[in-house]
Amino acid sequence: xxxxxxxxxxxxFGRNAVVDGFSLAVREGExxxxxxxxxxxxxxxxxxIAGFETPTEGTIHISGTDVSGLAPNKRGVGMVFQNxxxxxxxxxxxNIAFGLKVAKWRPAEIKARIEEMLALIHMEExxxxxxxxxxxxxxxxxxxxxxxxxxxxxxxxxxxxxxxDAKIRAMLRTEIRAIQQKTGITTIYVTHDQEEALSLSxxxxxxxxxxxxxxxxxxxxxxxxxxxxxxxxxxxxxxLEAAVVDPALGLLSVEGQEVRAAGPIGGSGRIKLSLxxxxxxxxxxxxxxxxxxxxxxxxxFLGSIVRLGIRIGxxxxxxxxxNAPHLALPDVxxxxxxxxxxxxxxxxxxxxxxxxxxxxxxxxx
Amino acid sequence: xxxxxxxxxxxxxxxxxxxxxxxxxxxxFSLHGKRGVLSFAAYHRVFADPLFIETFTFSLQMxxxxxxxxxxxIIPTVIWIHLRAPWAxxxxxxxxxxxxxxPPIVLVFGLIRMxxxxxxxxxxxxxxxxxxxxxxxxxxxxRSVDAGLxxxxxxxxxxxxxxxxxxxxxxxxxxxxxxxxxxLLSAAFLTFxxxxxxxxxxxxxxxxxxxxxxxxxxxxxxxxxxxxxxLSFLLTWxxxxxxxxxxxxxxxxxxxxxx
Numbered sequence: 001x002x003x004x005x006x007x008x009x010x011x012x013f014g015r016n017a018v019v020d021g022f023s024l025a026v027r028e029g030e031x032x033x034x035x036x037x038x039x040x041x042x043x044x045x046x047x048x049i050a051g052f053e054t055p056t057e058g059t060i061h062i063s064g065t066d067v068s069g070l071a072p073n074k075r076g077v078g079m080v081f082q083n084x085x086x087x088x089x090x091x092x093x094x095n096i097a098f099g100l101k102v103a104k105w106r107p108a109e110i111k112a113r114i115e116e117m118l119a120l121i122h123m124e125e126x127x128x129x130x131x132x133x134x135x136x137x138x139x140x141x142x143x144x145x146x147x148x149x150x151x152x153x154x155x156x157x158x159x160x161x162x163x164x165d166a167k168i169r170a171m172l173r174t175e176i177r178a179i180q181q182k183t184g185i186t187t188i189y190v191t192h193d194q195e196e197a198l199s200l201s202x203x204x205x206x207x208x209x210x211x212x213x214x215x216x217x218x219x220x221x222x223x224x225x226x227x228x229x230x231x232x233x234x235x236x237x238x239x240l241e242a243a244v245v246d247p248a249l250g251l252l253s254v255e256g257q258e259v260r261a262a263g264p265i266g267g268s269g270r271i272k273l274s275l276x277x278x279x280x281x282x283x284x285x286x287x288x289x290x291x292x293x294x295x296x297x298x299x300x301f302l303g304s305i306v307r308l309g310i311r312i313g314x315x316x317x318x319x320x321x322x323n324a325p326h327l328a329l330p331d332v333x334x335x336x337x338x339x340x341x342x343x344x345x346x347x348x349x350x351x352x353x354x355x356x357x358x359x360x361x362x363x364x365x
Numbered sequence: 366x367x368x369x370x371x372x373x374x375x376x377x378x379x380x381x382x383x384x385x386x387x388x389x390x391x392x393x394f395s396l397h398g399k400r401g402v403l404s405f406a407a408y409h410r411v412f413a414d415p416l417f418i419e420t421f422t423f424s425l426q427m428x429x430x431x432x433x434x435x436x437x438x439i440i441p442t443v444i445w446i447h448l449r450a451p452w453a454x455x456x457x458x459x460x461x462x463x464x465x466x467x468p469p470i471v472l473v474f475g476l477i478r479m480x481x482x483x484x485x486x487x488x489x490x491x492x493x494x495x496x497x498x499x500x501x502x503x504x505x506x507x508r509s510v511d512a513g514l515x516x517x518x519x520x521x522x523x524x525x526x527x528x529x530x531x532x533x534x535x536x537x538x539x540x541x542x543x544x545x546x547x548x549l550l551s552a553a554f555l556t557f558x559x560x561x562x563x564x565x566x567x568x569x570x571x572x573x574x575x576x577x578x579x580x581x582x583x584x585x586x587x588x589x590x591x592x593x594x595x596l597s598f599l600l601t602w603x604x605x606x607x608x609x610x611x612x613x614x615x616x617x618x619x620x621x622x623x624x
Contacts, residue, residue: 086525
């Protein structure tokens with residue numbers, strides 16, 4: 001049996017199933033992220049593991065024990081909240097000591113553990129500060145130390161970085177991963193930020209409407225999305241409508257230009273062709289690769305990358321390339337040729353629900 | 366700009382006079398306890414009256430009991446509403462306004478009718494008086510506790526404490542109540558000032574309380590009521606000052622970080 005196991009977990013509020021048939025096995029020491037948009041059920045699932053919500057159906061086991069009906073304070077689960085939830089009337093030291101006192105540790109042990117935790121989060125100097133005397137990043141680190149101090153079996157983090165600014169977020173992300181690897185604690189991390197999930201996790205659970213869309217390593221999720229939703233949710237995606245010319249050869253027609261996929265295509269008629277912006281390159285007439293002709297319409301500077309907007313017929317594609325000091329780009333309005341390998345073609349069926357999602361994704365891109 | 370500021374000061378000054386002149390008048394009058402000279406004779410006589418000490422002590426005891434019973438009753442209720450039954454908030458808020466709408470005289474007649482015959486013969490018990498005071502102070506306690514709970518992230522804090530293994534006792538006494546000290550203090554002081562001056566319930570239930578004593582003195586004597594008025598005024602101001610002092614000190618150490 002896995003260390004943390006959820007079996008057919010369902011949560012209904014009234015008639016509405018917020019989490020529907022959620023099953024997952026997490027190995028000891030694994031870092032798993034729940035990723036999805038708001039209302040996908042990721043936080044509710046986390047709260048069921050913590051014990052703040054009771055599953056309508058299904059069971060939750062932690063290290064072999066069924067905890068489904070157990071009170072939150074009996075589960076041995078540490079939790080870090082989005083808004084830190086540090087006790088405002090206590091200093092960092094006393095916040096960390098709280099759980100240890102509840103667990104009736106000896107005073108000398110508590111003292112040693114507090115210092116150990118402060119060292120772990122690099123806040124030895126700030127132990128006597130009250131929460132309101134610290135920055136958001138420091139408060140969240142203190143909250144992490146407080147949760148880890150009692151040596152919980154599972155650490156749960158509920159969007160812990162979303163209230164922080166970008167730079168602190170990136171720094172703390174690295175720190176969380178380092179602390180997790182150092183302590184080897186089984187961790188569930190809820191986030192709506194794909195970059196966070198991709199960079200932190202051993203495995204990612206992509207969720208939508210209370211259901212699991214895909215479970216896999218960041219590499220699998222990004223490069224081999226199992227469903228159109230995962231493909232469109234993770235990373236940026238160019239979505240084109242294409243006509244199937246020859247299913248066996250994988251031959252398609254996009255805006256009157258020929259494109260060839262890596263293998264045979266299941267569907268016929270019109271299908272959806274998805275391309276990641278970083279798979280496209282400019283004016284590279286590589287033999288054996290696909291190429292499309294279009295017009296350069298926008299150049300957006302994003303720091304380390306430059307995103308080019310290229311109009312192909314009625315559609316606009318994004319193309320990412322790395323920034324460089326001597327980067328020479330064509331003028332806006334000039335004709336360009338883009339090329340991409342056959343393997344870059346993600347082909348899926350054109351369905352109505354996918355189209356509505358695509359339009360949302362299109363806006364996000 | 367300066368003209369506007371001048372007007373503002375003028376209105377402030379007039380407002381100050383409006384409140385201060387009667388107070389000053391009462392104070393000067395209270396100093397005329399001895400013929401021909403200004404003295405604190407009236408105050409001496411007030412303090413020398415055994416009834417003053419007796420009634421004040423009685424009301425003090427009742428006030429403390431009311432504060433304890435009221436807080437014990439209302440704090441868990443409001444916490445429960447905040448965490449589990451937010452839908453009940455408007456209902457309880459409406460209830461909390463009833464003591465303002467129903468005159469105390471109606472309340473006390475209801476209490477007497479209800480509790481003067483078996484199975485509940487409580488008319489001669491102090492319990493009934495305290496129960497009545499709890500009703501009268503309910504709006505103030507409720508509002509203070511509610512405001513205190515709104516100011517903290519109650520759900521987050523209780524969940525954090527639970528996930529650290531704490532039971533409800535620890536959560537209440539180590540986490541929730543310490544973070545509501547200011548609002549609990551203001552609830553306590555407001556209740557205190559209501560009970561100390563309360564007249565109707567004490568008279569109708571025939572208790573030797575401070576309110577009826579003040580009324581009696583006011584009817585029979587001249588300078589002593591003025592002295593009593595000034596004393597109770599100072600007491601109230603002292604309490605308000607204490608609330609202010611406590612909120613500033615506690616806000617510095619504990620309550621500033623609730624965001």
